[in-house]
Amino acid sequence: MAFTPEPLIPGDLYDGAARLAKQAAQELARLPDPADRAAALGRLWNQVQDLQWPMLMLPEAAGGADGTLDDLVALIDGAARDALPLPLAGVCGVTPMLLAAADPAATGLLAGEALAPCPVLDAYAGWLGHANTPRAVRMPDGTLRLDGTATGVETPFETAGYLLACPMNGGVDDGNATEPALVLVRRDQLSQPPRLFERVDGRLAADLSFAGLVLPAEALLARGPTVRRAVAAALDLGAFLSCVEAQAALGTALELVIAYLSDRKQFGVALSSFQALRHMVAELYVVYETLRATVVHLLHAASPAGTLPPREVALAKLHFGRATRRAAEKIIQLHGGMGMTEELPATRLNKRLVMVEFEYGDTAWHARQLLRDVA
Amino acid sequence: MDTLAVTNTPSPDTSDDAAFRETLRQFCRTECPGWICDAVRSGGKLGRKQWEPWQRILHKRGWGAPDWPAEFGGTGWTVRQRQIFGEVLAECDCPPPHHQGLRHIGPVLMRFGTPEQQARFLPGMIDGTNFWCQGYSEPGAGSDLASLRTRAERQGDEYVINGQKTWTTGAHEADWIYALVRTSTEAKKQGGITLVVLPMDSPGLTVRPIRTIDGWHHVNEVFFSDVRVPVANRVGEEGQAWEYGKYLLQHERLGLAASLGQLARTMDRTRTIIERELPGEAGLERRRALLERLLMEEAELVSMQEMAQHCVAAMVDGRSLGSLPSVLKLASTEIVQRVSEIALDAAGQRLAARYTPLDGGGANAEDEGVEAVHSFLYLRSRTIVAGTTEVQKNLIARSLFGS
Numbered sequence: 001m002a003f004t005p006e007p008l009i010p011g012d013l014y015d016g017a018a019r020l021a022k023q024a025a026q027e028l029a030r031l032p033d034p035a036d037r038a039a040a041l042g043r044l045w046n047q048v049q050d051l052q053w054p055m056l057m058l059p060e061a062a063g064g065a066d067g068t069l070d071d072l073v074a075l076i077d078g079a080a081r082d083a084l085p086l087p088l089a090g091v092c093g094v095t096p097m098l099l100a101a102a103d104p105a106a107t108g109l110l111a112g113e114a115l116a117p118c119p120v121l122d123a124y125a126g127w128l129g130h131a132n133t134p135r136a137v138r139m140p141d142g143t144l145r146l147d148g149t150a151t152g153v154e155t156p157f158e159t160a161g162y163l164l165a166c167p168m169n170g171g172v173d174d175g176n177a178t179e180p181a182l183v184l185v186r187r188d189q190l191s192q193p194p195r196l197f198e199r200v201d202g203r204l205a206a207d208l209s210f211a212g213l214v215l216p217a218e219a220l221l222a223r224g225p226t227v228r229r230a231v232a233a234a235l236d237l238g239a240f241l242s243c244v245e246a247q248a249a250l251g252t253a254l255e256l257v258i259a260y261l262s263d264r265k266q267f268g269v270a271l272s273s274f275q276a277l278r279h280m281v282a283e284l285y286v287v288y289e290t291l292r293a294t295v296v297h298l299l300h301a302a303s304p305a306g307t308l309p310p311r312e313v314a315l316a317k318l319h320f321g322r323a324t325r326r327a328a329e330k331i332i333q334l335h336g337g338m339g340m341t342e343e344l345p346a347t348r349l350n351k352r353l354v355m356v357e358f359e360y361g362d363t364a365w366h367a368r369q370l371l372r373d374v375a
Numbered sequence: 376m377d378t379l380a381v382t383n384t385p386s387p388d389t390s391d392d393a394a395f396r397e398t399l400r401q402f403c404r405t406e407c408p409g410w411i412c413d414a415v416r417s418g419g420k421l422g423r424k425q426w427e428p429w430q431r432i433l434h435k436r437g438w439g440a441p442d443w444p445a446e447f448g449g450t451g452w453t454v455r456q457r458q459i460f461g462e463v464l465a466e467c468d469c470p471p472p473h474h475q476g477l478r479h480i481g482p483v484l485m486r487f488g489t490p491e492q493q494a495r496f497l498p499g500m501i502d503g504t505n506f507w508c509q510g511y512s513e514p515g516a517g518s519d520l521a522s523l524r525t526r527a528e529r530q531g532d533e534y535v536i537n538g539q540k541t542w543t544t545g546a547h548e549a550d551w552i553y554a555l556v557r558t559s560t561e562a563k564k565q566g567g568i569t570l571v572v573l574p575m576d577s578p579g580l581t582v583r584p585i586r587t588i589d590g591w592h593h594v595n596e597v598f599f600s601d602v603r604v605p606v607a608n609r610v611g612e613e614g615q616a617w618e619y620g621k622y623l624l625q626h627e628r629l630g631l632a633a634s635l636g637q638l639a640r641t642m643d644r645t646r647t648i649i650e651r652e653l654p655g656e657a658g659l660e661r662r663r664a665l666l667e668r669l670l671m672e673e674a675e676l677v678s679m680q681e682m683a684q685h686c687v688a689a690m691v692d693g694r695s696l697g698s699l700p701s702v703l704k705l706a707s708t709e710i711v712q713r714v715s716e717i718a719l720d721a722a723g724q725r726l727a728a729r730y731t732p733l734d735g736g737g738a739n740a741e742d743e744g745v746e747a748v749h750s751f752l753y754l755r756s757r758t759i760v761a762g763t764t765e766v767q768k769n770l771i772a773r774s775l776f777g778s
Contacts, residue, residue: 002774002776282769290706315670367670371666
């Protein structure tokens with residue numbers, strides 16, 4: 001085959017993640033029942049934890065591997081090649097970025113318990129648009145009271161907890177002032193069990209309700225401007241990792257399209273001999289290379305600490321949101337009727353591509369942010 | 376297949392880069408005549424009138440050939456320095472280096488020309504005294520260039536050329552033409568093609584302008600009637616020019632890499648046009664809509680710039696580029712066209728109906744912004760020249776499918 005997508009950053013992390021993703025794809029393809037698939041995702045998540053990937057980006061002092069952004073990208077890129085439906089970007093990337101705002105001792109504690117919480121950023125995810133986002137009040141006795149809901153939180157089948165960033169009242173001398181807070185909510189502390197869903201791309205998501213949930217004082221990991229900065233950096237990182245995943249998924253989808261058109265015959269000749277289809281594949285390849293170049297550009301633009309330039313991240317999301325959906329549509333069209341079936345391996349990747357638009361801000365939201373100075 | 380990897384691209388500005396950028400900036404701001412900057416800023420079509428004096432100024436400073444190695448009189452700059460040079464030229468509204476000599480036939484002569492040819496032709500490109508044009512396309516040989524029929528018959532130490540070239544950009548201003556001619560019909564059609572260079576004032580050579588939809592004069596037909604060219608003007612081996620032509624076309628496509636800085640500047644100008652044409656509360660809704668479309672193009676431009684850096688770095692290192700030049704050409708020309716559509720949408724309502732005043736004069740230079748209308752029409756050619764978009768797709772598909 002003339003085209004095989006190359007890793008962005010080759011190495012063991014990429015290879016290991018790609019292997020697990022391939023294994024997962026084969027296993028999940030045999031399970032038509034969503035409940036069985038969810039259980040399988042639980043087992044796969046256990047493997048992820050055994051491999052200690054959630055520790056990759058935590059500081060060495062907290063028991064982590066002190067990984068770099070390149071390490072994280074290698075991991076996410078490898079896993080996304082086969083659209084591994086696990087919340088690696090959130091737990092291995094976004095969560096550590098949020099924890100940078102917390103006391104290293106608290107982070108060490110989480111690492112010691114192998115507690116890899118899922119990030120919950122609804123309160124600062126302006127694109128969600130729902131009014132009842134999570135909020136906290138610090139009670140006079142130091143406990144925290146949480147209210148509100150979070151929707152579509154990416155999660156493994158059973159997570160040990162959630163890392164919630166939300167506004168908090170009562171955390172400063174002036175009890176009416178609001179400041180950002182970082183709160184750890186252990187799963188067993190929830191008064192209502194999360195409601196689980198399977199997303200379009202086969203990942204699991206949870207709706208959480210915090211109505212009146214009271215947590216002990218130690219649940220508050222950090223507060224104030226450091227949390228605000230960490231949340232901004234975490235949102236940018238999440239958006240960037242979503243782009244990394246999309247280019248990887250598109251690379252594999254392109255490889256599969258080329259194989260399909262080369263093998264399948266119509267009118268006695270290979271589909272790959274029809275110029276209309278060849279041109280459509282060329283267009284896909286152009287999209288793939290431009291998306292890849294955007295990711296490479298952002299990697300170069302990142303600071304040594306892994307923070308990314310916000311405007312360029314927003315531009316990238318604009319580019320990806322539009323391009324990935326068009327690419328998914330083309331991939332379906334190129335497969336003809338087969339493109340509409342669940343059994344086609346490219347379908348899983350296609351669904352992943354469709355989902356990218358809704359992660360960390362859609363096209364309209366990012367455009368609005370970039371144009372907010374236009375009076 | 377070559378694809379973009381993380382490790383192959385230059386890093387952002389170092390302190391040396393920043394100092395270099397500032398030196399260039401100072402030079403451009405003080406040395407480039409205002410009337411030339413005005414012409415660039417207007418978005419109009421540049422010609423020899425602007426290019427020649429600017430090239431002489433660059434040459435005087437030792438920067439006449441920013442992309443060439445020092446041994447041929449170039450600056451010997453690194454990839455990063457060349458990129459910065461392109462960015463600063465754009466930022467300061469200076470013309471980019473004229474492409475036909477410096478970017479097209481120049482590199483071919485460096486690679487395939489004799490030392491005598493290099494000594495004879497390269498200096499005139501650097502100092503701005505010689506302007507070149509390209510004799511490739513013919514009435515029956517555009518995308519199918521190998522079907523070209525302009526004949527060159529060997530007679531002693533000369534070739535006698537008969538035939539016609541078309542779409543010859545700048546032929547009316549050029550001193551020299553490099554042309555692909557057929558010296559044999561016996562081999563397959565890609566064989567038997569030879570590259571020659573000849574002066575535009577050769578007896579038997581005539582130029583006729585082609586009126587194009589944009590209202591600017593830039594392309595021509597060139598007719599050869601028993602035009603005599605010394606064999607010493609042949610570049611490389613007889614019948615081997617298909618390979619040289621492909622080499623040149625790759626440079627031509629990569630020339631786009633150098634023009635991306637200009638595209639970024641064009642986006643700035645388009646933003647200005649939008650804000651000027653659609654002011655205040657009345658224009659708010661349309662202004663926002665057009666600015667959002669422009670953002671989409673800016674988002675894609677980022678990837679083009681990254682890819683361009685990668686291509687130039689790979690070329691300098693002698694690494695394979697695969698089909699990336701085609702990707703770059705295809706994607707960037709479509710961005711250029713869409714940006715010009717946005718400018719047209721902003722200014723067109725006022726100006727498309729007042730395109731050419733009938734009370735004298737040509738293009739309506741009195742109306743600020745009218746160049747956006749000309750430019751929109753002119754830029755339709757971008758997906759046609761240097762290999763149409765469809766040809767690029769064929770090349771990419773061949774590389775992806777292996778046949």
